[in-house]
Amino acid sequence: xxxxxxxxxxxxxxxxxxxxxxxxxxxxxxxxxxxxxxxxxxxxxxxxxxxxxxxxxxxxxxxxxxxxxxxxxxxxxxxxxxxxxxxxxxxxxxxxxxxxxxxxxxxxxxxxxxxxxxxxxxxxxxxxxxxxxxxxxxxxxxxxxxxxxxxxxxxxxxxxxxxxxxxxxxxxxxxxxxxxxxxxxxxxxxxxxxxxxxxxxxxxxxxxxxxxxxxxxxx
Amino acid sequence: xxxxxxxxxxxxxxxxxxxxxxxxxxxxxxxxxxxxxxxxxxxxxxxxxxxxxxxxxxxxxxxxxxxxxxxxxxxxxxxxxxxxxxxxxxxxxxxxxxxxxxxxxxxxxxxxxxxxxxxxxxxxxxxxxxxxxxxxxxxxxxxxxxxxxxxxxxxxxxxxxxxxxxxxxxxxxxxxxxxxxxxxxxxxxxxxxxxxxxxxxxxxxxxxxxxxxxxxxxxxxx
Numbered sequence: 001x002x003x004x005x006x007x008x009x010x011x012x013x014x015x016x017x018x019x020x021x022x023x024x025x026x027x028x029x030x031x032x033x034x035x036x037x038x039x040x041x042x043x044x045x046x047x048x049x050x051x052x053x054x055x056x057x058x059x060x061x062x063x064x065x066x067x068x069x070x071x072x073x074x075x076x077x078x079x080x081x082x083x084x085x086x087x088x089x090x091x092x093x094x095x096x097x098x099x100x101x102x103x104x105x106x107x108x109x110x111x112x113x114x115x116x117x118x119x120x121x122x123x124x125x126x127x128x129x130x131x132x133x134x135x136x137x138x139x140x141x142x143x144x145x146x147x148x149x150x151x152x153x154x155x156x157x158x159x160x161x162x163x164x165x166x167x168x169x170x171x172x173x174x175x176x177x178x179x180x181x182x183x184x185x186x187x188x189x190x191x192x193x194x195x196x197x198x199x200x201x202x203x204x205x206x207x208x209x210x211x212x213x214x215x216x217x218x219x
Numbered sequence: 220x221x222x223x224x225x226x227x228x229x230x231x232x233x234x235x236x237x238x239x240x241x242x243x244x245x246x247x248x249x250x251x252x253x254x255x256x257x258x259x260x261x262x263x264x265x266x267x268x269x270x271x272x273x274x275x276x277x278x279x280x281x282x283x284x285x286x287x288x289x290x291x292x293x294x295x296x297x298x299x300x301x302x303x304x305x306x307x308x309x310x311x312x313x314x315x316x317x318x319x320x321x322x323x324x325x326x327x328x329x330x331x332x333x334x335x336x337x338x339x340x341x342x343x344x345x346x347x348x349x350x351x352x353x354x355x356x357x358x359x360x361x362x363x364x365x366x367x368x369x370x371x372x373x374x375x376x377x378x379x380x381x382x383x384x385x386x387x388x389x390x391x392x393x394x395x396x397x398x399x400x401x402x403x404x405x406x407x408x409x410x411x412x413x414x415x416x417x418x419x420x421x422x423x424x425x426x427x428x429x430x431x432x433x434x435x436x437x438x439x440x441x
Binding site: 152193 | 284336337339343346350359360363371378379382
């Protein structure tokens with residue numbers, strides 16, 4: 001099988017498994033909704049800067065919880081089976097794509113629910129949505145590789161958070177800046193620089209993941 | 220002996236020279252900075268050394284993945300340990316300098332925040348290492364994290380501060396050191412200081428590396 005077919009099958013398997021149990025999906029969606037509600041009850045009204053920052057903090061923690069599972073839930077025997085039938089690149093790409101899809105769905109639901117509960121004026125809604133999509137993609141690319149690393153070390157949640165926070169902060173700074181620009185309704189040409197750097201970092205992270213994962217999965 | 224250790228002698232001479240020269244040689248009198256400009260000779264070389272030694276660490280991590288040679292892993296981890304020391308000294312000297320020139324120990328400046336986050340990244344590397352018991356697995360996984368984190372650190376230290384306003388020279392439209400505050404007298408001390416401290420950091424790393432090798436030998440059962 002070539003790489004593309006392998007990725008297609010692996011991706012189909014991820015989605016099918018998730019669809020059968022719906023555990024992760026429902027769990028994460030409920031997690032986002034309840035966190036938003038907790039924040040609403042504690043803040044009631046927020047100034048725009050806090051509104052933006054709070055949204056990204058909620059998404060950050062939801063993303064860590066969602067993606068941490070991507071390698072940990074696989075049993076050792078099943079991993080061995082994948083390694084015999086698929087190439088490591090196919091496995092990591094399929095995981096990244098699946099996590100991107102999951103995160104985009106989650107971020108969209110979070111954004112809709114968040115803007116219903118907290119009323120706030122976003123100046124440039126399409127650009128804000130683009131920032132959310134870019135954020136979801138960035139979280140997925142970085143956390144997928146980190147969760148692969150963390151799953152090889154003692155499998156605990158603390159390690160996942162410790163390892164991923166310093167790596168995600170630079171991306172998060174850019175995303176928060178981009179979404180703030182969108183909130184203020186600034187001219188779109190102001191944000192091109194942030195979008196460019198974000199895409200560049202994501203490309204670098206994906207390339208490094210592809211190079212490093214073959215070393216990681218051989219035990 | 221001279222043949223092998225000339226660079227250690229060079230490092231000691233350069234650093235001694237910059238300590239004496241840095242405190243005695245005339246500096247331009249500038250508002251706000253005054254005599255604290257001398258901190259340039261000590262604060263800035265810390266960052267140069269830190270980046271060089273982290274780069275050494277990544278190079279040896281890549282070498283380890285290709286060779287599975289335990290010694291390469293030792294070089295990588297000891298480089299990170301030395302880099303952390305230089306990072307902490309750089310942060311402290313910068314904080315003291317900031318208190319006297321910008322009025323706060325921690326002004327909200329992208330360079331400060333980036334440096335702190337880079338330090339967190341390497342502290343996470345140390346924690347990751349201590350969480351795995353099996354030596355070869357530990358070496359491999361920490362090498363992978365090291366290579367994964369390095370490009371992000373480069374973006375953090377070199378790209379992000381240039382996108383925002385910063386109190387540091389050379390960022391956010393501020394002119395760099397070279398343009399007005401670094402006169403030829405200061406260059407005479409600053410460049411040797413950078414080379415001297417980089418050599419010192421490599422020297423520290425080799426000492427720690429050799430101690431680790433001796434410890435490993437001691438622990439072996441013959």
